[in-house]
Structures are given as C-alpha cells and as structure tokens.
Amino acid sequence: xxxxxxxxxxxxxxxxxxxxxxxxxxxxxxxxxxxxxxxxxxxxxxxxxxxxxxxxxxxxxxxxxxxxxxxxxxxxxxxxxxxxxxxxxxxxxxxxxxxxxxxxxxxxxxxxxxxxxxxxxxxxxxxxxxxxxxxxxxxxxxxxxxxxxxxxxxxxxxxxxxxxxxxxxxxxxxxxxxxxxxxxxxxxxxxxxxxxxxxxxxxxxxxxxxxxxxxxxxxxxxxxxxxxxxxxxxxxxxxxxxxxxxxxxxxxxxxxxxxxxxxxxxxxxxxxxxxxxxxxxxxxxxxxxxxxxxxxxxxxxxxxxxxxxxxxxxxxxxxxxxxxxxxxxxxxxxxxxxxxxxxxxxxxxxxxxxxxxxxxxxxxxxxxxxxxxxxxxxxxxxxxxxxxxxxxxxxxxxxxxx
Numbered sequence: 001x002x003x004x005x006x007x008x009x010x011x012x013x014x015x016x017x018x019x020x021x022x023x024x025x026x027x028x029x030x031x032x033x034x035x036x037x038x039x040x041x042x043x044x045x046x047x048x049x050x051x052x053x054x055x056x057x058x059x060x061x062x063x064x065x066x067x068x069x070x071x072x073x074x075x076x077x078x079x080x081x082x083x084x085x086x087x088x089x090x091x092x093x094x095x096x097x098x099x100x101x102x103x104x105x106x107x108x109x110x111x112x113x114x115x116x117x118x119x120x121x122x123x124x125x126x127x128x129x130x131x132x133x134x135x136x137x138x139x140x141x142x143x144x145x146x147x148x149x150x151x152x153x154x155x156x157x158x159x160x161x162x163x164x165x166x167x168x169x170x171x172x173x174x175x176x177x178x179x180x181x182x183x184x185x186x187x188x189x190x191x192x193x194x195x196x197x198x199x200x201x202x203x204x205x206x207x208x209x210x211x212x213x214x215x216x217x218x219x220x221x222x223x224x225x226x227x228x229x230x231x232x233x234x235x236x237x238x239x240x241x242x243x244x245x246x247x248x249x250x251x252x253x254x255x256x257x258x259x260x261x262x263x264x265x266x267x268x269x270x271x272x273x274x275x276x277x278x279x280x281x282x283x284x285x286x287x288x289x290x291x292x293x294x295x296x297x298x299x300x301x302x303x304x305x306x307x308x309x310x311x312x313x314x315x316x317x318x319x320x321x322x323x324x325x326x327x328x329x330x331x332x333x334x335x336x337x338x339x340x341x342x343x344x345x346x347x348x349x350x351x352x353x354x355x356x357x358x359x360x361x362x363x364x365x366x367x368x369x370x371x372x373x374x375x376x377x378x379x380x381x382x383x384x385x386x387x388x389x390x391x392x393x394x395x396x397x398x399x400x401x402x
Contacts, residue, residue, distance in 0.1 A: 002027045002077050002092075006036070006066050008045045017041065021062070023069060025089040027077075032089030036069055037189050038062060061187050064115060072096045103190050104143040106136060109181060122319035123274070131177035134161060146182060146191035151200040158206075168206040175203050213350050214357035215342060217400075220245065222340040224286075237332025239290050240304070241351050245400070246287035248279070249352025252329065256306040256322050263291070284401060358400055 003026040008019050018039035025032045044056035051066065052059040076095045080087040103111070109132040116125035138160045154175065161171045179198050185191045224242065228235040244250045253273045262270045266288075268281045283291070291303065300308045312321045330347045337346035344350065 004070055004073050004077075006050050006070065008040070008042070008047070008050075009035075010042065014039055019045075021066065023073065025073060025092055027087065027089040027092065030089055032093050034093045036066065038065060038187060058187060060115075060119070061184050065188050069096070102145060103185070104145055105149060105181070106132060106139075106143045108146075108185055108190065109135075112181060112184060117316065120315040122315045126319065126323075127173070127177055128181070131174045131181070134166075134174040135178065146185050147195045149178075149182065149197055151197045154197055154201040172203055172206045175206075179203065213344065213347070213353040215344050215346075215350060215354050217358050217361070219340065219342050219344075220354060220358065220400075222342070223336060226336060226340055228336075232332075233328055234332040234335050236305075237329045238336060239293075240329055241333060241336075241346075241348065243287055243290045244348065244351035245355055246284045246290075247281050249355040250279075250281075251352070252306075252326050252348045253322050255304055256302065256325070257318075258303045259301055260295075260303065262303075286401070355400060362400070 003024075005024045007022055007024060009022045010019055012020055014020065016039075018041050020039045021036045023034050023036055025034075040052060040056060040058070040062065044052055046053040052062045056062065073092060073096055076092050077087065080092075109128060113125045113128045113132070116122070116128065135157065138157050158171060158175065161174070162168070166174075182191070182196070182198065186193050186196070223238065226238065228238055240252060240255060243255060244252065247268055251272065251274065254270055257273065258268075258270065262268060263283070266283055268283050268287075269279065271278050294303050294305070297305070299305055300310060302309060306325045307318060307321055312318045326348060333346040333348070333350075336342075337344070
C-alpha cells in the first residue's frame with residue numbers, strides 16, 4: 001500500500017524566508033522525502049489542504065506543478081504494480097527524479113494556454129495566444145529554448161514589432177506576457193534563474209500611455225441626442241455605449257452577462273469579470289430606460305442580446321461571442337462618431353474614460369475619481385471608491401446628467 005503527500009517543510013527555512021515544498025512517499029511502511037524544487041512563504045500555504053492558498057501570487061503555477069508531480073509518482077507506482085514488479089519509495093523517487101526534459105518556448109506557450117483553457121481562464125489564454133503569435137512571426141515559426149532568449153533577442157523582437165506598426169502599448173503586453181511565461185518556466189524548472197533576460201531588458205521604456213480616449217460632455221450629448229433607426233447595429237451600439245457611460249464606464253463583458261437578479265431596488269449589483277470586484281450602482285433614469293427596452297425584448301436569461309444561454313454555454317464560447325460583438329459595437333460607434341462630428345476614435349472603452357474625465361471636470365473630488373482612471377492603474381481608483389458610502393458615489397455619478 002502506497003501513500004503520497006505534499007507538505008511544506010517548516011523546519012527548513014530558506015535564506016529568502018520561504019520554505020521548500022516536499023513530497024512524502026510511504027511504501028511498505030518505509031518513508032522517503034524529496035524536494036519538489038519550489039518554495040513559498042508560510043502565510044501563502046494552506047496547511048490543511050496542503051496546497052498554496054488564495055493569497056499566494058503563484059497559486060496557479062504551483063498547484064499545476066504539484067499536481068503534475070503527484071501524477072508522475074502515482075503513475076510510476078501504478079506501472080510497477082501492473083507489471084507486477086517490486087518497488088520501493090527510493091526507486092519511485094529515482095524514477096520521477098530523472099532530469100527534466102527541456103521544453104521550447106513556443107511549446108511551453110501551448111502548454112500554458114491549454115492550462116488556462118482547462119481552468120476556464122479564456123481571457124488569459126487569449127493574451128498568451130496573442131503574445132505567442134507575435135514571437136512566432138518574429139522567429140518565422142522557428143522555436144527556441146528559454147536560455148536562448150537573451151536581452152539582445154528581446155531588443156530585436158521589439159524592433160521587429162515597431163517596424164510592423166504595432167503600438168508600443170501592444171508590444172508591452174506581448175513582452176510582459178513573455179516575461180510571465182519565462183517566470184513560469186523558472187518555477188517549473190525548465191530554465192535557471194541566472195539566465196533571466198528581463199533584469200537587463202526593460203519593458204518600462206516602452207510608451208504605454210493611453211492616447212486621448214475621453215470626449216467632452218457636449219460631445220457625449222451629441223451622441224445622446226442622435227436619432228438612429230431602431231434595432232440597427234448603430235442603435236444597439238449607442239445603447240450599449242450609453243449604458244456603460246451611465247454606469248461608471250461598465251465594461252462590455254460585464255454588460256453582456258447581466259441577468260435580472262443583478263437589478264435590485266433600483267440598483268445595479270454585479271461582480272466585474274476582469275477583477276472580481278463587486279459594484280453597487282444606483283441606476284440613473286436614462287440607464288433604466290435602456291434596461292426597460294431590453295427587459296421587454298429579453299430572449300434568454302441574459303438581459304442584453306449579446307449572449308444566448310442556449311448557444312453560448314462554455315467560457316470559450318462566451319469569450320469569443322463577446323469579442324465578436326465588441327467589434328460590431330465599435331464598428332457602429334465609428335459610424336456614430338462620424339454622424340456626430342467627433343474626431344476621437346469612439347470605442348467601448350471611451351465610455352469609461354469619458355465618465356471619469358467628465359466627473360472630474362464637473363468638480364468631483366479627485367479622492368473620489370482619481371487620476372488613476374487614466375489607466376496607469378485601476379486598483380488605486382477602486383481603493384478610493386471603496387472608502388466612500390454608496391450615496392456619495394451616487395451623487396457623484398449623477399453629475400454626468402447635470
């Protein structure tokens with residue numbers, strides 16, 4: 001009878017203050033211990049479940065590696081039993097401790113993307129897929145090992161992307177994702193940390209400042225006043241855009257998954273898909289008018305006709321559908337911008353940016369709506385918003401109507 005368990009070796013603190021994760025194998029009452037080559041802080045470990053806890057910044061990667069190692073050990077035990085071979089804890093450890101096969105960068109991209117898909121993290125999978133595509137084109141399909149990815153190659157990748165008119169903001173996302181992949185490869189033992197190229201190559205030099213995306217209150221009023229034939233793409237695009245604007249720049253992904261249960265006593269309560277942050281917004285009169293139309297014409301459990309619960313069932317289908325509809329909305333907004341003589345590129349994101357800018361120009365304190373809404377960081381803004389009662393936020397939001 002064999003027993004396999006992972007635990008945190010609390011009696012072997014490392015120089016960095018972390019503790020190593022070990023695996024214990026008991027076979028025929030004989031015990032063998034082996035380090036998994038990974039470590040974590042004590043406060044980032046769930047002692048009862050023997051896994052990284054929710055606070056652990058590398059929770060997903062560490063859990064994947066632990067599960068993989070346990071599976072390897074159990075497979076070695078099972079194969080020995082099937083072949084009716086005698087085996088010991090030492091032999092099982094030796095079998096699974098063979099030098100790790102090298103993995104190439106593009107293949108590791110594929111592996112991580114597949115993990116995200118299985119975990120229903122479709123958005124993450126899409127970000128890694130786009131980053132992989134950029135590297136694949138740069139390398140003309142030729143794969144490479146992680147130790148070959150040096151600062152010189154990263155500079156050449158950057159130059160290649162700039163030469164192909166890729167924005168610095170997009171380049172930053174692609175290379176930050178590549179850096180994240182490299183960090184995962186270090187955690188999983190595919191490359192040594194002393195090969196790390198991102199201590200020399202700096203992503204921060206790229207200009208990621210968002211170009212002007214806000215419009216004035218007068219221009220927003222032009223959109224509000226614009227008459228459009230009902231049930232056309234432009235008409236729905238206008239509704240989605242304004243509904244976002246009236247609700248603190250609500251993301252289209254969050255609008256798409258709204259259900260009747262999200263409306264409660266004249267308030268809109270939802271959890272943002274991207275951050276998991278909970279929102280509680282007083283519905284303004286024009287937002288209620290938009291809602292009422294779609295509630296009267298509701299075709300599925302979702303309020304807005306972006307998703308259909310009978311068609312868009314899994315996370316991949318939902319993600320792809322929202323991405324497709326967002327393109328349609330932006331196409332409609334382009335027509336609307338032309339009709340309203342607006343020279344800013346009108347997209348769904350402009351609603352969010354405009355909401356913050358218009359409130360600021362209306363005299364709302366920067367402690368309520370901070371400069372961080374310019375997308376340097378969203379977290380700081382949310383910290384400020386969380387410190388106020390709902391009625392203060394409600395009063396601020398109503399200023400976009402005045």
